[in-house]
Amino acid sequence: MNLSQNLIHEIKSLIAKAKEGAIRSVDHHRTVMYWHIGERIFNEEQQGKNRADYGNYLIKYLSEQLQPEYGSAFSYRQLELMRQFYRTFPIANSLRSQLSWTHYRLLLRIDNEDKREYYIAETVKNNWSVRQMERQINSQLFERLLLSNDKESILAVARNEVIPTNPNEIIKDPLVLEFLGLKRESAYYEKDFEQAIITNLQDFLLELGNGFSFVARQKRIHLDGDEFFIDLIFYNRLLQCFVLFEIKTHKLTHEDLGQLQMYVNYYDRVEKVAHEKPTIGVLLCADKNDAVVKYSLPENNNSILASQYQLYLPTEEQLLKEIRREIEILNKNDE
Structure with missing residues (x-):
């Protein structure tokens, strides 16, 4: 039978x-x-x-x-x-x-109680394996999130006490992509970079964080006879919106920002449905000038973000330097 x-x-x-x-x-x-x-x-x-x-x-x-x-x-x-x-x-x-x-043995290496609590909450929520938790600790995920958020917000999101509403609460800068296997000294094309992301999609989703799902690559759009291709499209169920990624292996330019803004506008007017939030665009670039980003976009911009990628794990010294720099910028803005 x-x-x-x-x-x-x-x-x-x-x-x-x-x-x-x-x-x-x-x-x-x-x-x-x-x-x-x-x-x-x-x-x-x-x-x-x-x-x-x-x-x-x-x-x-x-x-x-x-x-x-x-x-x-x-x-x-x-x-x-x-x-x-x-x-x-x-x-x-x-x-x-x-x-x-084995999870707990990794956590015992962490002296900071808030940092331990964050990794415990995220591991439980996302069912991280030991390898995934170790990778997030080694990539200094907690410290990177501190660059754009305060400690209380990070812990509240991890505990599911609040739902993220601001893209900065989810999109990291920098994104650490050491798992792609690309050497920072080597020359490579944007299509090679994109293919490496697709090949390592599970690790890329882990690096992006909570709520992301893959939608499409090289999405073709038609604008009055002209064709354009959006590199990568994701959806974030927490923010309830599309997140478009444009990959640039060179230093970011204002033309790159304008191109991504066009894609975001298209998705907001054509693809987005009524209950969804405005589309977010992320320029994933090898290098950037924060002043160019600031003055190329409107003051109330909340839809276009620039995130620099790193092909190696950051050191604690590098991240502490970035955090100090961010604090100095915030202090100047408050003056």
Whole structure:
């Protein structure tokens, strides 16, 4: 008897889902166990607080007793991490079942509590894998968002307490695109850049952030006999609008801004339906002059953004320098 392929597919999906749930459950129980071991070590350590080296002695002793029977999971370093885990997350009920022990190990490297809270909220909301969380931490996502937003707004969006209404709350500057595999010293065409984005679309969507979905590439539009092509089109369900990307591998010019403004106007007048918000245009460029952007666009502009791309992960020093520069600009504007 031939069974329906749909039935077989559904049963396979149920099996896969059950296996995934079982793995998650086991990993969460393991994480909670590590938390309780960390708590026990910490409390025992406090009993011997008159000895400065008691904590190190205790962990070394435990490792010698446990590792031969239970393996490397109870090495000196792992037991030390369990103690740090308890001290960093002292409330057991606050542990998230969606986060694995490996997720928490990454979070233990972060000293700033707000920064940790942001990555926890985003990982839970977006179901980030360990690799995805690590990539976002290494690309300094939290710091990049601070360049155009305040800390409270970033955390509120991450916690789903507010829905973003301003493009600056979502579009990052710079966008870090190290996953494209393009070398910054090499020459490449815009079509090569676009193809690299399509090839690595999942990673590009992760870098763009919440609410983005891919719509089209090289979208053809006709204007009284002339043809134009929009590089990339996305839709953002949080902003409820189309987001058009134009790729420029050169330094941004005012002509580039004018071209993108034409595309935005077209989408607002032809493609957008009544319930949707105004279209946003993003110029993804190799370099830009902020003054050119400022004076090429109306003062009340909220539809055209310029985002510089980087083909390498930024250093913390680079981002701190950018944040200081942004603060200086804001202070001058307030004077």
